[in-house]
Amino acid sequence: MPRFSAFCGLLLMSAAVAAPAAQAPITGARAATAPPFDVRAVATFDNPWALTFLPDGQILVTEKAGRMLLLSADGKRRVIVAGIPRVDSSGQGGLGEVVVHPGFASNRLVYFSYSAPGSRNGIVLARGKLTGGLDGARLEGVTSLYEAHPLISGGHYAGRIAFAPDGHLFFAMGERQKFTPAQDLNGVLGKIVRLTAEGKPAPGNPLVGKGDPAVWSYGHRNPLGLAFDLNGRLWNAEMGPKGGDEVNLILPGRNYGWPIVSNGDHYDGRNIPDHPARPEFEAPKVSWNPSISPSSLLVYSGGMFPRWHGKALISALSGEALILVDLGKDGAREEARYAMGKRIRAVNQGPDGAVYLLEDKEGGRLLRLTPKG
Ligand SMILES: [Ca+2]
Numbered sequence: 088m089p090r091f092s093a094f095c096g097l098l099l100m101s102a103a104v105a106a107p108a109a110q111a112p113i114t115g116a117r118a119a120t121a122p123p124f125d126v127r128a129v130a131t132f133d134n135p136w137a138l139t140f141l142p143d144g145q146i147l148v149t150e151k152a153g154r155m156l157l158l159s160a161d162g163k164r165r166v167i168v169a170g171i172p173r174v175d176s177s178g179q180g181g182l183g184e185v186v187v188h189p190g191f192a193s194n195r196l197v198y199f200s201y202s203a204p205g206s207r208n209g210i211v212l213a214r215g216k217l218t219g220g221l222d223g224a225r226l227e228g229v230t231s232l233y234e235a236h237p238l239i240s241g242g243h244y245a246g247r248i249a250f251a252p253d254g255h256l257f258f259a260m261g262e263r264q265k266f267t268p269a270q271d272l273n274g275v276l277g278k279i280v281r282l283t284a285e286g287k288p289a290p291g292n293p294l295v296g297k298g299d300p301a302v303w304s305y306g307h308r309n310p311l312g313l314a315f316d317l318n319g320r321l322w323n324a325e326m327g328p329k330g331g332d333e334v335n336l337i338l339p340g341r342n343y344g345w346p347i348v349s350n351g352d353h354y355d356g357r358n359i360p361d362h363p364a365r366p367e368f369e370a371p372k373v374s375w376n377p378s379i380s381p382s383s384l385l386v387y388s389g390g391m392f393p394r395w396h397g398k399a400l401i402s403a404l405s406g407e408a409l410i411l412v413d414l415g416k417d418g419a420r421e422e423a424r425y426a427m428g429k430r431i432r433a434v435n436q437g438p439d440g441a442v443y444l445l446e447d448k449e450g451g452r453l454l455r456l457t458p459k460g
Contacts, residue, residue, distance in 0.1 A: 119408065119426035123392070124442070124456040129162030131452050135445040137184045137383070138435050138453065142192050145221075146437075148445070148453065149199065151181035157217075157224040160437075162453055170215055170226035174201040175208055183210070183246040187217075188284065189254065197226060198256070200246030209235035210246040212258050212286055232286025233301075235260045237274050247313040247383070249321070255289045256282045257303065259310035259323060266346040269306050272298025277345060279304045279313070279323065279337060293340030306343035306368060312384025313337075316414050317397045324384040324401050327351035328359065330376035334384070334399070334412055334419055335369065344368030350376055372419035379406030382447070383433045386414070389440025391458060398422065402431035404447055409434060409456075427454075 134151040141147070144160030147168070153176060155168040174182045180202030188196035195217045203211050212233040215226030235244070242263030249257045262269040262277030269277025272294060280301035281289045288301035312324030312334075321337040331351020335343055348368055349359040362370040382402045387395040399412040399419070407430055411423040430447035437443055442456040 117421060117424050120423040122409075122425040123394070123459055124425075125459050127455045127457070128452040129455050130158055130165065131450055132156070132445070133449050133451075134181075134447070135432060135451045135453070136182065137433050138443060138445055139186050140435065140437050141187060141217075142438065144438050146443075146453070147185050147187075147197065149182045149185050151183075152176045153182045153201070155182065155185065155199070155226070157221060158453075159221055162455075164221050166221050166224050168217070168224045168226055170229050171199075172201065172211075172213065172229060172231075173204055175204045176202075178241055179243045180208070183244065184248045186248045186250065188214075189250050198232075198248050200244075200248060200258075202244050202246075203234070205238070207238040207240050209238050210244040210260055211235075212246075212248065212256075212282075214286075233258060233280075233282060235275050237268075237276070239263050239265060239268075239276070243309040243326070245310050245325075247311055247323075249313040249315060250284075251281075251315060251321070252319055254284060256284055256286075257313060257321065258282060259307065259313045261309040262307065262345070269308065269345045270342075270347070272302060272305065275299055275301060277305060277307045278302050279307060279310060279321075303339055304337050304341050304343060304369075306341075306345045306347075308345040308349075311382050312401060314384050314386045314399070316386045316399070317388060320414070322384060322386070322399060322414065322419075324381035324399075326380055327374070327378065329354045329356075330378055331359075332375040332378050332381050333371035334373040334381075334401070335371050336419070338369065341369045342367075344370075350374040351378070372414075373412055373421055375406075379408065379410065380404035380430075381406075381410075382431065383435075385434045385436055385442075387436060387442070389436055389442075391440030392442065395442075400434050400442065402434040402444060404430040404432065407431065409442075409444065 146158040153174040183200040185199040215229035243261040245261035247259040281303040309326040331349040401410040432447040433445040444454040
């Protein structure tokens with residue numbers, strides 16, 4: 088099942104473990120491991136971006152240009168979901184994340200993100216109620232619950248959504264390639280915010296009085312992966328600049344240092360001090376140089392791949408791989424890298440424990456991974 092299901096009801100925010108002082112090793116290019124899975128293509132899309140599963144196995148997929156599709160569990164039948172607002176799909180914008188509410192089976196609520204039309208815009212968190220099925224699906228009553236601010240033009244948006252085990256919603260936003268917004272606590276660009284399921288700043292957020300009341304953590308660049316692990320800890324994966332892609336353990340009120348520190352450097356070659364130079368900022372638990380371009384992060388909770396249980400799977404664009412990361416008590420480490428030969432835009436898990444990937448770009452396929460037969 089999607090990211091939120093397999094948690095016991097721990098009280099996690101406050102129980103999150105303290106960050107160890109140790110600095111993450113910088114990982115270089117790594118040899119691929121022989122994959123323990125068979126791959127079957129089950130559908131094809133035009134620039135797919137995200138996918139999620141309904142409890143019965145049907146699949147929702149977003150395409151960057153603005154379509155949401157509902158597919159049968161086997162991928163063979165599909166329908167366009169009506170009711171999606173118009174999106175700005177220029178540059179890195181478009182229709183993005185899609186997840187279902189933890190209580191979807193009874194409330195049918197679907198949450199999604201998109202970049203709104205306009206010369207200056209923000210990534211929008213929206214919600215609607217899924218009605219109908221493969222004979223005609225629609226999101227009814229679509230409402231914008233939250234919009235990133237300040238409004239700005241261009242750059243990367245992120246827009247990843249994760250429900251916490253206690254029902255709060257975490258929303259990750261990019262700094263739009265404008266650097267300094269990630270450190271400005273009056274705005275939410277380059278931040279992870281913690282919201283109620285209605286999109287309001289959640290009670291008890293850590294920076295109330297010091298900045299925007301929604302902010303949970305800051306100093307992020309392009310946080311495209313966001314998921315809770317089986318112990319209730321929140322992890323992200325984010326794209327660094329040239330090098331310096333990261334996996335971070337996300338703790339309340341912490342500053343992850345972008346753009347002051349990065350294990351990568353500017354695209355034009357100018358140096359950015361590495362994390363060890365400024366230990367007051369949270370250092371990544373895993374960092375990659377050269378880049379792998381992490382596009383999403385799943386914490387695997389199924390039984391089909393016992394060795395992956397409780398570990399993170401990261402889809403990689405430039406890395407053209409699925410990367411297995413062991414989430415340890417005090418750190419994390421890359422455990423295996425499975426070459427996929429294509430840019431991978433998203434990873435998620437079906438209700439039966441199979442792992443699904445979306446390839447990037449036009450003609451991107453939905454791949455179903457099952458243990459090697
Ligand atoms: Ca650096």
